[in-house]
Amino acid sequence: MEAVSRQYRVPLPALAAASLVLVTLALALIFFVAPNDADQGFSQRIFYFHVSIAFTAYACFAGGAWKALVHLWKRDPLADLESYVAVHQGLIFGTLVLVTGSIWAKISWGHWWLWSEDQLVLFLVLFLFYAAYFMLRFSVDPGPQRANLSAVYALFGVVLIPVSFLAIRIAKSFIHPIVFTRHGPNFGGWILATYCVAQAALLVLAYTLYRVELSGKRIDVRLRELSLA
């Protein structure tokens, strides 16, 4: 077995400190600085969580698919575990999207679940898809075959996301509030600044969690090898 660790430019403690600072700043901005929404009032602030978590989940799935491609393409021995951990983080953030979206739907429209809410339905499909990824992965013994099957299935995900989005879009009426239009964000000033900070905070947080889980999984792999040797 080759080396089981990779050299990173940013050490983990620095990342953890950065995510702590960014998350604190984002929370302060969300609750004390950003103005109340004229239409939805205080409850609209969940938007900063919901949308940034959704984008972070997409980023995790994309990262997982990219590492899957690297595994299949370059046979990088570290990429399989990295792809798995990224998809795992994506599933955690995806579950949070379902939870925050459901809360927002209840407050705005009075129902916990709305089939006409495109993003929510899409994340439900993705949740089912990536939950099956874990079923697949834990149903095969560790080894090159498991790495290959996981990688191929993760790649299916990046095709499924736009196809499902299109499917849900053409199937349902569209009542989701659009904050990003083709003419750029539909808001300005503190709202945009708060959103950007919240987004950055969640991305850094997700990357920190990814690195923490990865180092734990690598120690696990190394221990297994030592106990077998």
Added chain:
Amino acid sequence: MTYAADVGALARKDLLLELRARDTLPAMLLFVVATFVVFHFALPAHSSQLAASGLLWVAILFTALLGLGRAFVPEREQRVLDGLVLAPCDRSAIWLAKSLATLAFLAAAELVALPVFALFFHGLGGATVAGVVLADLGICAVGTFLGAMAVVTRARDLLLPLLFLPLAIPIVVGGVGASVAGSPGRYLGFLALYDVLFAVLCWASFEYVVTE
């Protein structure tokens, strides 16, 4: 041998096996007709024709799943897959041939199922039939691919529906849209897009499913 000859030989093997053993097709036929009867009793009286159109797609999906679950069983039981992988042919030919064979079974089952549906519920338009044809391509391409994945896992038959159903949701959207919408063109186009995208993806990555 050329690629087409490889695919032809492999597909012929599957059809011949089915012709002799008759494992899959009778089961699919019986299943789809039994499903329609269940649907008749599941639909309350005076429910709309639209509901029956939606259930047609559920029946097609589950019937296909029944066939797909059997698709790689001979390969697994006789360890044929190892031989096929060792054979000097492109690995994607294995997927393409198996998809074609499954498509033949599914089409044969639907040749009976669609008239039976028309008899039990209501007549079917040209758009629905076109939708079924396009959906079959996608179902068989993706389903065969996932069947090859599921067959090497410990969970086997249990895993295929879990892997397949999330990927089949767009097919159901397109198929039901083609059946019930006033202008089915965009739904048929969507199904064709799905077929092309996933067929290319399966074709390009099948090698990694069967090799290490």
